[in-house]
Amino acid sequence: MALFCSKPARSKLGLVVVTIVFLLGSGPFVGVANAAELQPRSLTMGNNNAGATDVDYRLQFKFPNNATVGSIRLMFCDDSALLGTSCNPPAGFDATNVSITLELGAVGFSVHPSSTANEIVLGRPPAPVSAGTTGVYDFTLITNPANPGPMYARVLTYPTSDGTGAYTDGGGLALYITNNATVTAEVPPYLLFCVGESIANFDCNTATEAFTDLGILTTTVTSAAQSQIVIATNAENGYSMWAIGGTMTSGSNSIAAMSAGGASVKGTAQFGFNLVSNTSPVVGQGPTGPGAGAPTGPYAVPNVFRYNSGDILATSPVPDDYRKYTVSYIVNIPANQPGGVYSTTLTYITLANF
DSSP: OEEEEEOEETTEEOEEEEEEEESSSOOOOTTSTTOEEOOSEEEEESOOBTTOOSEEEEEEEEOOSOEEEEEEEEEEESSOOOTTSOOOOOTTOBOTTOEEEEEESSOOOEEOTTOOSSEEEEEEEEEEEOTTOEEEEEEEEEBOOSSOEEEEEEEEEESSSSSOSSOSEEEEEEEEEBSSOOSOOBSOSOEEEEEESOOSTTOGGGOOOOEEEEEEOOSSSOEEEEEEEEEEEOOTTOEEEEEEOOOOEETTEEOOBOTTOBOOOTTSOEEEEESSOEETTEEOOOOBSSOOOEEOGGGGSTTOBBOOTTOEEEEESSOEEEEEEEEEEEEEOOTTOOOSEEEEEEEEEEEEOO
16 A cells, blocks of 8 residues: 655655555565466465474465466565565474475476475476466475464465576465464465455455555645455454554654554644544544454544554454455644655554464
């Protein structure tokens, strides 16, 4: 979601850019022209205990387009599932001795020598794959991360046989490592999460590009914009959604985030949002759809806006049907706000609750 704002301060044009990135079920990732998502996709574990050895994993996804496929790269990270960002290997995770025990759909792969402790590269002579083909790949002899908590994965397909060059299609996944679970843990069988400037009904295929022009920032008008998020899951204990990132900055200048929460006040430095319908300013709407998920705490109060990185924004304690949230952003500036290009990156994350 890109929000553009400008402020005519001492003949300088200010610009605000807000980019919203989401984790699962997201739209196209930046960096590769014409790349599509591998969806539906899942990654399951035979044992989700921290430090477990000789663990079996299953990767499954559907190829979205007719394409030449020579390799598949599966990356494991402890910081993010977002394609095109840095990947920090999970502490203790080790796929050095991995072997592939089953392959269905697109076949003929073997573990490529370029694989590392946290990256599994499957290679074969490049061959065509038809759109809609479901690939299933079972791995064994993997060691889980040493510490409990979320672990992320990224899966990418390439036309080359060794995972080099530009990838064709990709997607992100999330898992959870625990110390005390004794049952099989996996990415929930069904988790949908998408974002756009607008989404018709609850169809993620209709999500428009998240890009909005807020116009000119002044001290007398509150600038406002919105984006929409759709979530659905059949995870036993529902889901949680949160956001991370900083407030808007331009060099050393910034617009203060509303960390304590409060009403919109023109002429002051404010950046915040909520997930309900507001009258001051008039923006947003409450959650819609048959699901039971709801905004949390101050993000559920009309005309009260807030932002702290890491705040839980919405949750459902049970399996939830389609639920659409509208995130309403506001920006206010004081008369002495320096002109400049202001920007921030907000990353929205949804994780199923086991």
